[in-house]
Amino acid sequence: MVSSISCPNFGAAYLRRNFVAISNNIPGPVESGTDVASARGIVNSLRDLTVQTVSELYVKYQDDLCAVRDQQRTFLRQRGRSMKAQLDDYEAEITYLLLREYRPETVVEIGTFYGWSTMWILSALRDNGVGHLYSFDIVDHVVSNVPADLSAHRWTFTKGDVRETLGDIPGSADYLFIDADHGARFGRWYVENVFPMVRPGTPTSVHDVFHGRRPKPISEGSVLMKWLVAQNKSFFTPSAAKAPEVIEHLSKVKKELRLDTPVRESRHNPMVFFTLG
Numbered sequence: 673m674v675s676s677i678s679c680p681n682f683g684a685a686y687l688r689r690n691f692v693a694i695s696n697n698i699p700g701p702v703e704s705g706t707d708v709a710s711a712r713g714i715v716n717s718l719r720d721l722t723v724q725t726v727s728e729l730y731v732k733y734q735d736d737l738c739a740v741r742d743q744q745r746t747f748l749r750q751r752g753r754s755m756k757a758q759l760d761d762y763e764a765e766i767t768y769l770l771l772r773e774y775r776p777e778t779v780v781e782i783g784t785f786y787g788w789s790t791m792w793i794l795s796a797l798r799d800n801g802v803g804h805l806y807s808f809d810i811v812d813h814v815v816s817n818v819p820a821d822l823s824a825h826r827w828t829f830t831k832g833d834v835r836e837t838l839g840d841i842p843g844s845a846d847y848l849f850i851d852a853d854h855g856a857r858f859g860r861w862y863v864e865n866v867f868p869m870v871r872p873g874t875p876t877s878v879h880d881v882f883h884g885r886r887p888k889p890i891s892e893g894s895v896l897m898k899w900l901v902a903q904n905k906s907f908f909t910p911s912a913a914k915a916p917e918v919i920e921h922l923s924k925v926k927k928e929l930r931l932d933t934p935v936r937e938s939r940h941n942p943m944v945f946f947t948l949g
């Protein structure tokens with residue numbers, strides 16, 4: 673965990689008191705007043721992921737998340753426009769929180785670009801003290817961008833079209849992150865080739881699905897949604913267009929936790945989270 677002077681340590685009692693105040697209005701499978709300080713295993717499966725469980729993860733990992741948000745904000749400020757960050761704050765933070773809660777040993781990331789998502793993922797593995805990230809992209813801007821203290825001993829990058837480097841994706845993946853080509857053909861490719869490779873129960877997220885209330889008609893997002901429906905699988909999204917009530921609730925939680933200063937200003941959060949297998 674990186675330390676930061678701007679991240680106050682509220683203490684578990686303070687958090688519990690404040691979180692209960694927020695969560696009293698929210699229906700969900702977890703009772704308000706859950707002992708969040710000892711809530712290991714809050715999310716047993718992404719099938720259970722709700723705004724309530726995500727809120728609890730914000731509370732549980734508040735201090736570490738605050739430090740990572742500072743780290744990322746500082747990195748963006750130092751790099752200026754040469755850093756083309758893509759993930760918005762809620763989807764990046766939820767990715768970090770789920771990685772902390774699941775503690776995966778093998779994470780696969782398809783689509784790194786300049787490494788914004790890579791840094792969020794590697795920060796979670798650093799804070800877990802366990803796990804290795806395997807990243808794939810046609811371009812390798814990420815290699816010079818990701819700080820060495822984050823990547824050392826935790827990261828393997830494979831350059832090339834992932835459809836041609838499929839054999840380098842470890843079958844032991846226990847977290848899958850996809851943010852690459854948003855065309856329908858690419859969506860069909862990974863549904864048919866990558867999804868069957870990973871272990872049942874693998875938490876998975878795909879970016880750029882809900883920029884509107886529905887995915888674009890001929891897109892990766894529409895292929896994915898049809899697949900999820902056919903598999904009878906639910907998903908969670910913090911998309912401002914698809915689920916504005918999620919952002920509305922989480923923004924209150926973040927305000928209580930003093931995590932409300934944006935890292936990035938973009939607020940679309942079009943990512944979906946679900947479980948494979």
Ligand SMILES: C[S@@+](CC[C@H](N)C(=O)[O-])C[C@H]1O[C@@H](n2cnc3c(N)ncnc32)[C@H](O)[C@@H]1O
Pocket residue numbers: 756757758759782783784785786787788789790808809810811832833834835851852853
């Ligand atoms: C939206 S960017 C990823 C952004 C990154 N996740 C972030 O948070 O900043 C999409 C990336 O996917 C990569 N990509 C597109 N098609 C790909 C393919 N077939 N194989 C590997 N990478 C691909 C692109 O080169 C690009 O860097």
